[in-house]
Amino acid sequence: MPSHRNHGIGRDYSRSPMIVYWEMTQACALSCKHCRAEAIPSPHPMELTHLESKEFLQQIVEFGDPLPHLILTGGDPLSRHDLYELIDHACGLGLQVSITPSATPALTADALDSLKRHRIQSLGLSIDGSTAQRHDAIRAVPGCFERTVAAAQHAGRIGLPIQVNTLVSAETADDLPAIYQLLTTFPVMRWSLFFLISVGRGKALREVSPERGEELMNWVFDLTAAAPFAIKTTEAPSYRRIAMNRMIASHTSSAEMKSSSVYGGFQVRDGHGIVFVSHLGKVYPSGFLPLSCGDVRSSSLVEIYRDSPLFRALHAPKQFQGKCGICDLGQICGGSRARAFAHTGNPLASDPLCLYEPGDLARPAL
Numbered sequence: 290m291p292s293h294r295n296h297g298i299g300r301d302y303s304r305s306p307m308i309v310y311w312e313m314t315q316a317c318a319l320s321c322k323h324c325r326a327e328a329i330p331s332p333h334p335m336e337l338t339h340l341e342s343k344e345f346l347q348q349i350v351e352f353g354d355p356l357p358h359l360i361l362t363g364g365d366p367l368s369r370h371d372l373y374e375l376i377d378h379a380c381g382l383g384l385q386v387s388i389t390p391s392a393t394p395a396l397t398a399d400a401l402d403s404l405k406r407h408r409i410q411s412l413g414l415s416i417d418g419s420t421a422q423r424h425d426a427i428r429a430v431p432g433c434f435e436r437t438v439a440a441a442q443h444a445g446r447i448g449l450p451i452q453v454n455t456l457v458s459a460e461t462a463d464d465l466p467a468i469y470q471l472l473t474t475f476p477v478m479r480w481s482l483f484f485l486i487s488v489g490r491g492k493a494l495r496e497v498s499p500e501r502g503e504e505l506m507n508w509v510f511d512l513t514a515a516a517p518f519a520i521k522t523t524e525a526p527s528y529r530r531i532a533m534n535r536m537i538a539s540h541t542s543s544a545e546m547k548s549s550s551v552y553g554g555f556q557v558r559d560g561h562g563i564v565f566v567s568h569l570g571k572v573y574p575s576g577f578l579p580l581s582c583g584d585v586r587s588s589s590l591v592e593i594y595r596d597s598p599l600f601r602a603l604h605a606p607k608q609f610q611g612k613c614g615i616c617d618l619g620q621i622c623g624g625s626r627a628r629a630f631a632h633t634g635n636p637l638a639s640d641p642l643c644l645y646e647p648g649d650l651a652r653p654a655l
């Protein structure tokens with residue numbers, strides 16, 4: 290996972306993303322309750338081939354400097370037989386690569402050693418509960434928790450930085466403080482709190498209410514002062530509004546705001562700073578916004594990202610509708626386009642998780 294501070298600043302997100310997510314395969318030995326990919330045991334017959342995958346990696350380089358960070362996801366990237374060759378190829382092209390493997394029996398110490406040897410920058414692991422019982426109940430896969438904890442411990446031993454991804458839903462919200470305590474015992478680089486969006490198998494779980502979301506985001510902001518790792522939210526960009534509000538209230542200077550970890554993620558949202566490429570080569574604004582805008586088999590990823598009608602609209606918050614369209618924080622937040630789409634069928638609608646009434650915040654010039 291990239292450091293926002295190192296990759297985001299100075300980049301024009303309408304021209305180039307900070308992160309390219311590549312769903313290398315839909316295949317995975319698990320079948321988690323909230324899997325976005327609706328993973329299946331075997332690869333799809335139309336999955337990008339080895340050669341097509343290399344051609345796709347070359348397309349990422351065509352964004353030019355600064356190059357986007359590549360995150361390999363799935364399904365389970367470890368189930369791709371050509372995984373290490375593709376990592377080497379991507380690194381040879383100058384890309385920095387991170388990976389989010391599934392907690393299957395394939396996630397061994399040897400596999401982690403190989404990832405480190407092949408120059409993987411960081412490892413994304415999912416922890417959705419503070420105990421084996423809670424985590425495995427959310428994932429609906431027994432044994433996941435122990436394997437994840439063992440992987441985190443081994444990654445710490447070999448110096449492979451870890452981002453822990455945690456689902457925020459009605460089912461997990463009360464357990465977040467205990468999960469935080471657990472994470473302080475691992476060498477975690479970043480904790481990413483993913484606010485559930487009802488897509489894929491995620492429909493089996495419930496999103497938190499806007500009021501509970503607001504409480505949780507304030508709690509996250511309180512934690513950031515003392516946490517031994519960075520904390521970020523995913524699909525909850527209105528956290529930036531809360532963080533800014535709190536920093537203004539405590540008379541934080543503009544320079545201090547700019548050095549905060551939340552500042553590095555300003556402006557990034559689905560389709561603006563982020564692009565997602567599926568195992569079939571289809572291009573989406575994010576993994577949670579299931580509107581295909583093109584196909585890397587037949588079109589240029591760069592052209593799709595810069596010029597396809599949906600991406601162009603996502604680059605321009607003034608085109609958003611409802612509160613997000615008139616919001617004074619539209620540029621730095623813009624709302625979750627994926628949640629807007631999941632709730633209304635319109636990716637440009639307002640983010641229903643946000644309670645803010647535009648104009649209420651005295652915003653400093655940043």
Ligand code: SF4
Nearest residue numbers: 613616622623624643
């Ligand atoms: S109204 Fe929309 S753009 Fe404004 S803070 Fe809320 S989610 Fe962000």
